[in-house]
Amino acid sequence: MPRRVDHDERRRHLTAALLRIASTRGLQAVSMREVAAEAGVSLRVVQYYFTDKRTLMLSGIAELAARLDRRVRERAAAIGTGLPPRTVFEVVLGAILPTDEASRADQLAWTAYYAAGLTDPAEAVDGRYAPDALERWLTGVLQRAVDAGEVPAGVDPRIEVVGLLALTNGLVSSVLGQQRDVADAQRVVAYRLDRLFGAAGD
Numbered sequence: 001m002p003r004r005v006d007h008d009e010r011r012r013h014l015t016a017a018l019l020r021i022a023s024t025r026g027l028q029a030v031s032m033r034e035v036a037a038e039a040g041v042s043l044r045v046v047q048y049y050f051t052d053k054r055t056l057m058l059s060g061i062a063e064l065a066a067r068l069d070r071r072v073r074e075r076a077a078a079i080g081t082g083l084p085p086r087t088v089f090e091v092v093l094g095a096i097l098p099t100d101e102a103s104r105a106d107q108l109a110w111t112a113y114y115a116a117g118l119t120d121p122a123e124a125v126d127g128r129y130a131p132d133a134l135e136r137w138l139t140g141v142l143q144r145a146v147d148a149g150e151v152p153a154g155v156d157p158r159i160e161v162v163g164l165l166a167l168t169n170g171l172v173s174s175v176l177g178q179q180r181d182v183a184d185a186q187r188v189v190a191y192r193l194d195r196l197f198g199a200a201g202d
Contacts, residue, residue, distance in 0.1 A: 011049050014039050015059045022060060023108035027116040032056065061113060067106055071095040085145035086197040092138065093168045093189050098175055099182050107172050135161055151197055160196060167192060 017039035021030050032053060036043045050056040072095045076083060083091065098104035135158075142157035171185040 007049070010045075011059065012063070014041070014046055014049055014056070015063045018056060018060045019063060019105070019109045022112040023105040026112045027057070030057070057113075060109065064106055064110055064113075067102075068095060071103065085141050085150060086193060088141050089138070089164065089193055090190075092134070093164060093193075094186065096165075096168050096172060097182060097185055097189070098172060104176070107176060111173070111176065131165065135165060138165070145197070155196070164189075164192060164196075 014035060018030060018035050021034055021038055030053070032046045032050070033043050035056065036046045039046070046056070050059065072092055075091045075095055076088075079087065079091070095103075096107075098107045138161045139158045142151065142155070142161055145151050146153060146155055146157060168189060171180075171188060174180050175182055175185050
């Protein structure tokens with residue numbers, strides 16, 4: 001009796017191969033044939049699961065977003081339930097930083113997508129997986145902290161979140177570029193959070 005194929009697992013396997021190429025050689029090296037070679041399958045298999053390169057590329061963005069979500073949830077679960085706003089930001093921003101080989105590879109893949117989208121609109125990140133949703137969610141978290149008096153009333157939650165995400169993404173680039181190490185990047189994030197959340201008690 002022929003072995004049943006787990007189609008979802010096969011798609012994940014192919015997507016992982018795509019992301020390995022993106023993180024090591026950039027999106028310019030990605031093709032259906034290269035993904036097949038990296039995954040150890042025939043080109044026909046890749047074409048069966050992904051109708052074209054665009055569909056394949058979108059699967060990579062979706063998987064990167066899912067990996068970040070899993071990383072955040074795992075870190076939050078390790079701490080406990082009912083996390084205070086300050087801890088929520090520590091968990092989320094800390095999950096964005098490349099703290100190990102897996103998260104470093106993911107950030108290199110994100111950077112490859114971002115760089116490709118700057119020069120080729122066809123390679124731009126699909127809006128469904130843009131960081132807008134994360135920005136909106138964190139803004140809600142910070143707004144509730146403002147309402148609860150945990151940060152000064154004059155703070156603009158959206159502006160603060162935009163700045164924190166921009167700071168963290170900038171630190172990602174500096175870590176990937178070996179300008180600074182992860183510990184230094186974490187200290188910078190902690191310093192900024194101290195100034196935001198510590199100011200309420202001053």
